[in-house]
Amino acid sequence: MFLPLVFQKFRLRFLRYFDTLHAQDRGPLPVTGMRNIRLDSLPNGRPVASRDCALCTRRRIRCDRTVPSCLKCASRNHECPGFSSINLKWDQGIASRGKFAGSMVPIHRGKASVFNDSMRKPHARRPKAITFRSPQTRAELSVSSIRYHGDLLEVASGALHRASQDQYLVNRCARVILLDRLLDHFSTGVVPRLTWIELPDNLWPTTLRSLAQGSRCLYLSLSCLAAAHLSATQIGTISERSSFKQLHDRLRELSLQSVNQGIARVLTNTPSGLSGESLHLWLTETLASIIALCYAEAFRPAPTRWKLHLYGCRTVVDRLSLHRELGPERLVEKFLLKEVADLEALSDFSTPTLMSPISTTRASTLACGNSFWGFTDLIREISFTEKKHQHASGKMSAIDMSAWHTRADESYHGIISNVRDMCGRQGNITCFESVARAHHYATVVYSYQALAPEVIGEATVALEALFTILKDMCTTDNEAMTAFWHDMFFPLLIAGTECSADEGLQAIVEHLYLTALSITGLWCNSASLQFLKSYWQRSQANVHMVWIQYVGNAESGTGPFIVF
Template identity: 25%
Template sequence: MSPEQAKVSTCTTRCRGPLCGGEKTHGLRSGSTDCRTCNRRRIRCDRSLPTCKKCALKELTCPGYGLRIQFGQGVASRGKLTGKTLPVLEPAPLAAAAAVHTRDSPKSVTPGESSDSRDDGLDASMLAGKSEPITVPYTLRNAFQPSFDESALHNPFALNLDPSSYALSQYLQGRPVRQLISYYDHVVATVMPWVDGPENPWRTLMLPLAMHSPSLLLAILALSAEHYSSRSGLPWPMNDGFVSSNYRDKSLLLLAEDLRTEVSEHASVARHARASGILATILVLCNLEMIRSDSATWRVHWKAARTITRRWTAPHLASIVLDDTCRFLVKEAFVYDVFGSSTTFGDDDQIPGSVLAEEDAQVFTDWLQLIQEVTCAERWRHRVASPSAVSPGLANMRVLQERFDYARNRSLEFSKTLDFGTAGLRSDFAVLVDIFHYAGLAYSFQALLDPQDFAPAIETCVSGVITKIANIQNKEAYQHDLVWPLFVVGTQSRFNKNTQAFAEAKLLEVMKSTGFSNCYPALEFLRRFWDSDPGVAVDWMQFARQESSQGLHFLVI
């Protein structure tokens, strides 16, 4: 390579032109458009590279100035799937492997109608919207050349799996892939379960599964690269212009192929084994899209996860025994759905708590099932416009307290079997159980009881959440678990500036710590709610419904 070529390849700006003279030749306003964060804040963006300084001064995550991928809902027009929908990317021909990117706009993404639980087909949707195609080469060989010191990764629970011992495709055998897998193993996997440990299935089950599922492995590589970028504020060291989206796009191509194959097969143990990679890929992609706050594609993958889960757990498949990996994936899909359902409206297609059998029970299982039951009851009551539509077993403060007490005790009992590594982490986990106990009560009282009559009880629960959060000693280990409880605090802070400041500061702290910025839209929702007229929307759920009807959606997980 000539000195001039070397100079071009090391430029970290977005020009990549043949006449590029490196970073020093680019002015601060070399970005082509203002970043979306500055647009939302209604201020002029300085367009610094790699990210704008105005976001940095406010400790906000700058999404940059590039194009955003956006998915639209497709409907089959012929064949046995006519009229059916499923939000899964339909790939371009493999020879071209073209991925289409569009500038994301919250109002431009309209979620499709929910798939019927009896639907036996999976359809593939097309990328929609006006866009300019960007060709993604079929091969990803030598995509990354990371420069971080792998010896600095010291997670005692890491598998340190050797990809070379598996029969992977040639383009997945390079050093960049090994380093991204190592980063996932040591860093990313730690924030996926409630608490990290030697039995963390996001590590012990997902990584071995990825060695036999190319779509899952590629999704993990994309997640790792994007997480590194989010945490460090720098792009993953790369070569030839490749970024994490290349791994993501290739994963989506393979996922669409797997889905078409899965649709054509009959229910069997072998089919479930192959389908494990499909649901695992979708769940990883869900988490990938949660890293960047301006992405709306999590709804696409979430709906796909719902459909797969319902198919696996359909009554007529009761005789099919799911293996440990399948059961773990169903539980994780349910966890995602519980939190996702609690803050989204106009969609009554929740995964029922009945998908989890008693043998699937673990910490927070009973709590999650109860929250999903409360959410479904609230949605039903709103749909029929009758407070009496809620079962007396739920629309009763004493009964709710008893059921949440039972869930808390079960979580504490299950936690005794977990290996936390230290007594301090075990003690903090008991505090975390109390945090979710109080947050769950506050959410349920708001959803099913008269908020005016039970305002003192709700306020007591919110105070309990705030107090318990302050009691956690090992904050880094549990930061990722606090998003939903902090959001609940925010929903009950409309007239309290102090709790508003607490919720806002803590949500920003959590995002900075974890590298996942998905709750920026939720925080912006809270700010709008705090400033809204109580005469127009009496509570946060009514306000969220109004915004949902305008195409404004957010996810809190």
């Protein structure tokens, strides 16, 4: 009597096994008219998401996770909401039973006006904001003007675009979640791109992020920086990239307004109600905000505001210097001064203006041990010495290059001696050693270009070694190198200036430039690549001109650029 049931089970197992064998050859099944879709009948090589869609989760069925929309939803003529890391349920009804059954917000039907009237009362008590202290920020950063996708956050459009007073809690929570997720991305995805190698004593993801919780200006600037990185590196549809771009533009506008108000208060008089330690902390937060905006410009192609932000940093640093004379220098202040000094070092060699380095003696003894990455300090001093000699006499006097050689060697050996403690895997150690050697040789070549161009032939050995490293990088596909591509733009620039007559080397430099740009998203460096192309094609009248002199030439067609 149990034979039919056993036969049916055997038949189902056989059909499932048969479908599994032929699923890959058969290809995807047509969606039209399908009601039940077995996951083992779908092709194995199809693109899938990392989580179930929100609708399948709500229906309590197993999602097939097919990108861009799952087949389970399509088979039932449902619109797949996509795959998000956080699914807010405010557009799905807050309850399935009870007095709020089917409601979008916890409001009794027919009593919305009473609820609205109570919200308008001055004494109406609202939940305390989780992150923002300032109600001005919550009002300016309206969720209806921000659409976000991908792994950050995808809030259902129905709840967000009905921006009524009844849903202030939904909008505020969505804003807080979004901006907190941006700060998380800043700590994990952006900070490694702001330093040569990530060290435990980097204050950006620790101390400065903690300061941002109480500073509207710094909070917006760090969120803007994270959104800028996402808009430059996010791999997805055009609409997703456009959403991050809109988010970055909006946060950038709010950040600039906040920083501009802070700078105006610095230039006019002391902010009211601040004195002593609180004033010093406020200046430090303002300086960190401007630096973050300057970093955000690095992820924009052809940036125009980075120089303006550096001038803003100078303004705050000058005011901070007055407080340094009255008390000891703080660790955060030292760290930020080092950040500003490094930014100026990476832009000084493309600008003719003579500016004294920011507290060179102080900045050289900052965090990261005993000046872990000494090449930046050396580059800054080479650029300053070159401009000083040019402004003094118009002609470079004889300089003993052995001293600069010695300093470059000391910087290199200081880095290599500590690299095994900072890089865990052997692959990372090998790649970082190549990056350090590339910077060593590039710095030596740059010292001759800036200080002794007439004897540039003495740097031939260093130049050939630099080209050897770049050729190896071009022919070797090493995944470990992905973490260090953001360190290669300065060696690529120096190598590119010395291959005007070799089209093969030009192709290598351009290929590595484009690789580094696409991986890191630091599109500000595209301006230096355009300069190299112009320098390679310069006229015969300027063929003997050193690239440092060619930067300000009208023929180059490029203005000052930063090699970040």
